[in-house]
Amino acid sequence: MADDSTARARARLDAEAATRQPLKLLDLAEFATLPKMRWLVRDILPPDSLVVVFGPAKGGKTFATTDLLMHAAHGLDWHGYRIPRPLRIAFLAGEGRNGLRVRLHAWIQHHDSAELIGAFKVLPASLSLPDRVEELIELLRPFNPERLLRTGR
Numbered sequence: 142m143a144d145d146s147t148a149r150a151r152a153r154l155d156a157e158a159a160t161r162q163p164l165k166l167l168d169l170a171e172f173a174t175l176p177k178m179r180w181l182v183r184d185i186l187p188p189d190s191l192v193v194v195f196g197p198a199k200g201g202k203t204f205a206t207t208d209l210l211m212h213a214a215h216g217l218d219w220h221g222y223r224i225p226r227p228l229r230i231a232f233l234a235g236e237g238r239n240g241l242r243v244r245l246h247a248w249i250q251h252h253d254s255a256e257l258i259g260a261f262k263v264l265p266a267s268l269s270l271p272d273r274v275e276e277l278i279e280l281l282r283p284f285n286p287e288r289l290l291r292t293g294r
Contacts, residue, residue, distance in 0.1 A: 183223035
């Protein structure tokens with residue numbers, strides 16, 4: 142079953158790759174005059190990007206990231222950084238789920254006066270992506286990641 146799921150996922154990725162625009166090098170003048178970048182979180186989280194948070198153990202990575210994502214889900218500026226609109230957040234909590242639950246509960250209590258309208262979903266399960274990639278894709282489909290990648294919204 143995992144081989145079928147992996148093969149279907151690869152076929153989908155190959156089909157998407159076939160419809161992508163070809164790569165093009167821009168000279169300095171072309172690149173420097175491109176329109177300003179739109180931000181999901183001003184000066185921190187650009188659209189169409191992969192963000193990696195790293196640092197020493199117990200350094201506050203999960204705390205800060207969770208706080209940022211909860212603010213982003215509800216369209217609340219984060220410590221002076223503008224969040225133009227609420228974002229749809231899918232948090233894949235493969236480890237530390239009990240600590241995450243406590244952090245999210247505390248965040249909700251602390252922001253009890255905010256209108257919590259955001260789309261913040263949690264997948265509280267460790268999983269092997271090759272074995273469950275199709276299931277994960279279907280689970281994330283309501284977030285419409287293909288449209289997000291095409292439009293940045």
